[in-house]
Amino acid sequence: MLSIDALEKLASQVRRDIVRMVNGVSSGHPGGPLGCADFLVALYFKIMKPDLLKFSIDGVGEDLFFLSNGHLSALWYSVLARYGYFDVKELTTFRKLGSRLQGHPATAEGLPGVRMSSGSLGQGLSVAIGASIAKKMNNDDHLVYCLMGDGELQEGQNWEAAMFAAGKKVDNLIAVVDCNGQQIDGPNERVLPLGDLQAKFLSFGWNVISMYGNDMTEVVETLKKAQWYTGQGQPVMILMTTHMGYGVDFMLDNHEWHGIFPNDEQTKSALEQLEETVGDY
Amino acid sequence: MTEYKNLGSKDTRSGFGEALLEVGRQNPNVVALCADLTGSMKMDAFAHEFPARFIQVGIAEANMMGIAAGLTIGGKIPYTGTFANFSTGRVYDQIRQSIAYANKNVKICASHAGLTLGEDGATHQILEDLGLMKMLPNMTVINPCDFNQTKAATLAIANHPGPVYLRFGRPKWPNFTSPEQPFIIGKALMLSEGSDVSIFATGHLVWTALQACKVLEEQGIHAEIIDVHTIKPLDEEAILASVIKTGCVVTAEEHMRNGGLGDSIAQLLALKHPAPMEMVAVNDHFGESGKPEDLLKKFGLDVPDIVAAALKAMART
Structure with missing residues (x-):
């Protein structure tokens, strides 16, 4: 069992990967991935602990994770590689011609760990619901997780999905919204206020819990609590407060780092702030 | 026929x-x-x-x-x-x-x-x-x-x-195909062999094409009627074989001309075997309320429209 300290060290390495990947190809999205690194490391290494040998597109007999906000691809690829789905050296191919590490996650190139393409926002929750229903039909008691962005909730399909999951008691599903308050054009509050998300999901019939997503202890404990809430007739929603760009001072809480790459000098400064723990790729 | x-x-x-x-x-x-x-x-x-x-x-x-x-x-x-x-x-x-x-x-x-x-x-x-x-x-x-x-x-x-x-x-x-038919995806169905014009139809308009075939037969014209039930992948082999035989083409579909079956066949023929071609389809227009048969008449998707298209295609050879 990995300790909180070991998970934090992994998250630091993942953050280094994200910065180096985005810098390496002069394109991509560093802000969201840095904010969600603690969550995704905890989910894979402490909560789901998937069996690498069992990976299949069908995902029968396994917990499943869907990344609805596909622009967090650098984070997901780093976690998948660090977990062992593929060689970490492959992270150098991120977003380059012929790579399995497409700009947004895809299945066509056969990257292990990825079961659905995403990037066009608002679709992941519906897909996760479908996978959850398939698990119930197959008497498979594993869980389905889905990460979404807060800005992404402006897409109407999420609310169709939210109504369905509660109305049809999809209770083997844990959805997580990355509430970093930022989107491409600025803070949510300025672009389109999301209102009271907790009240909204509660009124839709979800079991809603909150967590601070940049504290490993809290992330692990909350995910365990969320697991405990499954199987009780309601889908589970974690509203996860994070800081966009967490770990790199000049990116912190700054929407401008949603989708731009750090230059070499900025990358050097960022890497000085992020401890190399298990070795750069 | x-x-x-x-x-x-x-x-x-x-x-x-x-x-x-x-x-x-x-x-x-x-x-x-x-x-x-x-x-x-x-x-x-x-x-x-x-x-x-x-x-x-x-x-x-x-x-x-x-x-x-x-x-x-x-x-x-x-x-x-x-x-x-x-x-x-x-x-x-x-x-x-x-x-x-x-x-x-x-x-x-x-x-x-x-x-x-x-x-x-x-x-x-x-x-x-x-x-x-x-x-x-x-x-x-x-x-x-x-x-x-x-x-x-x-x-x-x-x-x-x-x-x-x-x-x-x-x-x-009208329900006219065999209840025991094997359905092979991507394989067009030869309904009636002919030598003067190939009529490729899909959906409801296959029956309409068969009625047009009768009218043409009365005029001494032998139309070949092929049911292209699979738009993609297109049965290129069957389509080319028919057009090589007849030398001219009509397509018929309950769809917009842009993007429909005719559009796929026109592309195939332009690349591999250019031939005079007429398209029976809706041309850049929205539909409207009405009875199905009246709408098909109004939008030019009826038996006389396919007959006229066949005669026109043949005249261009």
Whole structure:
């Protein structure tokens, strides 16, 4: 069992990967991935602990994770590689011609760990619901997780999905919204206020819990609590407060780092702030 | 020419409904989803016999497509059911990203396609759906011509891995193909051999083309009638063989000229065997309310229109 300290060290390495990947190809999205690194490391290494040998597109007999906000691809690829789905050296191919590490996650190139393409926002929750229903039909008691962005909730399909999951008691599903308050054009509050998300999901019939997503202890404990809430007739929603760009001072809480790459000098400064723990790729 | 008898008019959507029940009995992985149109889609029998495998999603087609894609991750074979307009145009990006690009085994089953939807009018009469779907890589596009063929196609797609768009319609329509027909995806069906003009038709207009064939025969013209039920992949071999024989072409479909069967065949012929060609299709125009037969007349998709197109194509050789 990995300790909180070991998970934090992994998250630091993942953050280094994200910065180096985005810098390496002069394109991509560093802000969201840095904010969600603690969550995704905890989910894979402490909560789901998937069996690498069992990976299949069908995902029968396994917990499943869907990344609805596909622009967090650098984070997901780093976690998948660090977990062992593929060689970490492959992270150098991120977003380059012929790579399995497409700009947004895809299945066509056969990257292990990825079961659905995403990037066009608002679709992941519906897909996760479908996978959850398939698990119930197959008497498979594993869980389905889905990460979404807060800005992404402006897409109407999420609310169709939210109504369905509660109305049809999809209770083997844990959805997580990355509430970093930022989107491409600025803070949510300025672009389109999301209102009271907790009240909204509660009124839709979800079991809603909150967590601070940049504290490993809290992330692990909350995910365990969320697991405990499954199987009780309601889908589970974690509203996860994070800081966009967490770990790199000049990116912190700054929407401008949603989708731009750090230059070499900025990358050097960022890497000085992020401890190399298990070795750069 | 080969004569075909109407075995009794039936709606193609009922062929879908009957086959859905049958395929549900054959394959426990088949599941069905519907967006509040169970009766119109003739999905009641499946829903009644397999309540645990039937998912009513409500009026939320985008969510339905996503759920269908997710169900394949678990080995299910989802058949989605709603009208053609809501099966394609309304949910194009959901299909594009979560089904076609991800190459998921979803069967998108769409009724009430085209003008023959009738009185509901242009909001519901989609004439662009074949084009939208055929442009997507990985997507197979099928438009059967009658009740029996829709039934056969509904059964066949369960065994065809990958995304499929299956298009059918609302009105009772002559049912003339064999109830025992094997349905081979991608293989056009020779209905009547001829030597003077090739008429490639799809969907409801296959029957119309057979009536046109009779009229042409009375004028001493031997038309070849081929049912192109699979728009994609196109049976290039059968189409080229016929055009090489006859030297001129007519296409007939209940669809927009842009993006339809005619558009696919024109592209094939331009690249491989240019020949005089006429298209019987709706030309850059929305539909309107009316009775199906009146609409087909008004929009130029009736027997005389196919006859005139054949004569025109022949005159250009």
